[in-house]
Amino acid sequence: MKVSFIVVLYKTPKKEVERIREEIKSFALKNYKLLFIDNTRINRGYAGAINKGIKLSKKYNPDVYVIANDDISLKNINCDELFEASEYFDIWGFSLKQFKEMRYGGEIDKFRLSGGLISKKPNKRFVPVDFVSGSLMFIKKDVIKKIGLLDESYFLYYEEVDYCTRAKQQGFKIGIDSKLVYEHYEVSGRNDLKEFYLKKNRLKYLLKYGSFKQKIYEVIRAPKTFIENKNSTSFNFISLNLSSFINRVLNFFLFLILLRVLAVENYGIYTLVWAHINIFSPIADFGTTTYGIVKLPVDSKDKYNHFYSLRFVAGIFAVVTTILAAFLLKLNYLLISFIILTSPIIISNAISGSYLIILSLKNKQYLSSVVSVVFNIILLLVLSLVLFITKSITFLFVSIALLYIGYAFINYFLSRKEFPDFTFKFQYSIWRTIAEKSFVYVLISLFAGLYFRLDLYLLNFLKNSEAVGIYSAGYKFFEAFIFIAGSYSLSTLPTLTKLYKSSKKIFIWKVKRDLLLMAILGFAISFASFMVAPYVLPIFLNNSYLPSVAVFRIVIFALPAIFATTVLLNFLYILKRAYIVVYIFIGQTIINFALNYAFIPKYSFFASSYITLFGEILTLLISMILFIKYLKYENRY
DSSP: OOEEEEEEESSOOHHHHHHHHHHHHTTOOSSEEEEEEEOSSSOOHHHHHHHHHHHHHGGGOOSEEEEEETTEEOTTOOGGGTTGGGGTOSEEEEEEEETTEEEOOEEEOTTTOOEEEOOSOOSSSEEEOSBOOTTEEEEEHHHHHHHOSOOGGGOSSSHHHHHHHHHHHTTOOEEEEEEEEEEEOOTTOSOHHHHHHHHHHHHHHHHHHOOHHHHHHHHHTHHHHHHHTTTSHHHHHHHHHHHHHHHHHHHHHHHHHHHHHSOHHHHHHHHHHHHHHHHHHHHHHTTHHHHHHHHSOTTOHHHHHHHHHHHHHHHHHHHHHHHHHHHHTTOOHHHHHHHHHHTHHHHHHHHHHHHHHHHHHTTOHHHHHHHHHHHHHHHHHHHHHHHHHHOOHHHHHHHHHHHHHHHHHHHHHHHHHHOTTOOOOOOHHHHHHHHHHHHHHHHHHHHHHHHHHHHHHHHHHHSOHHHHHHHHHHHHHHHTTTHHHHHHHHHHHHHHHHHHHHOHHHHHHHHHHHHHHHHHHHHHHHHHHHHHHHHHGGGTOOGGGTHHHHHHHHHGGGHHHHHHHHHHHHHHHHTTOHHHHHHHHHHHHHHHHHHHHHHHHHHHHHHHHHHHHHHHHHHHHHHHHHHHHHHHHHHHO
């Protein structure tokens, strides 16, 4: 019997390659060929690597193809019994020892079409199964001749389930030899990328082979599936996206109420106060939310103390900076008093971010989502009541301050509940390390904030708060669509980051695809919004706000550029080129200031609207040039 062993490697140490070589050599087979398919540099996916090995082996014309992972051990297998299962099956495997537990082939859930390994020991040696583990598969050449190669679209996981299903449909027999046992070390463990592909490819398998009844059942069962996976990465990302969307909707409802109650100039004051608070808020976060979630080890309690302490101190510093900046910018005393009143919001956000970090360590981010949504519902109800009863902007800001102080205490007590051992700690070396890693993200947030809010300051300085109110109202309607870009980043950035490490080719393809899809989506929303705006927006506006419609119809065409730029900026973050993003926003801030300062005196908020559109297009062009340069560099090497 002629045998071809195909072993798929991925970042496999040389000593492991030699171990596998020696184990196969110890079988002392007369006619065999051993192929190592290295997937490290160009990751074709597991199925792609196997297919390459099969194609290379065809010249040898083997009777049996043996497919194997690089993290298995065959040392306990008796070579005399290696192919005894060939009398019973066309595709077969052995009993599998994994994490000190035994598995005996795989079975497919008849209701959900999900594949799982069998833990119950069979009563006989040769046992039919639905599929065998892809970590070690024996495939007769007749199977490959009739049904062809593995489906490479699965990339990772479920490719063996699909292949065995196709084989069974063609009349081939699938089973295991339960007497023989090999060990699978499963070096991938349970990671985010594995969870992503398992869920994605299970659905792919269901859509390919499932009946109409099975597909409907899966749709009906979706809420239960969602709850069952509450501690999974996907569940937490969905919950964060969902809570972000709900909060934006609630915020938009508050915006509509503000337009109904406040005069244009008062709404301008309200917008300026929030703009000023938000510019310096990144100092409080100091980039530690993202850095803490990604870098902080689960068991590092002492480090969490340093994170929480640093964020609290940074929050106080941000409040002081915010108030001092208000005086340095020579804002009027009414604006300064409102800024002082609402500045504790910065500390509140720092504490809520710390709560999110500790929940992330326990994979329970969904709790933070619930707390955030409940708070925003209360915020909407209380502020709406205050506005309708008092119609006073002063009472509005007093209420905001009190609510956010309460929110800070709630998040603090919830954090202590999750982490009762919290103590305030200061260690310069640790704080410095955190600052060095996260400082670039602080700069990005600061200059991005200046870039997006500088026009409000200049409108107030060169015109008045009424111009700010009109421009802000139009921009707010436009901003209602920007959450799509944020949701895209939140849901895809972790997956793309891992994909970049595993397969640059597929990573680039996904970036190109996302770039095209986001641009098309942006154009579709822009043109539709431009057409319906004159008929829809006046429903929510009184006569004093009507010029905001024209502002919206101008800035809405910045949406395709923002969507596409989001994809490209994420690309730069993944490539660890965040400092380039800093330079982009610094340049844009300077251009924004110069153009607004030159044209606002004559064209007021219309100048700011067109400059916003121009700025986003310019950012997209710069990002595209950087992306194209990267592609040329990759193609060269």
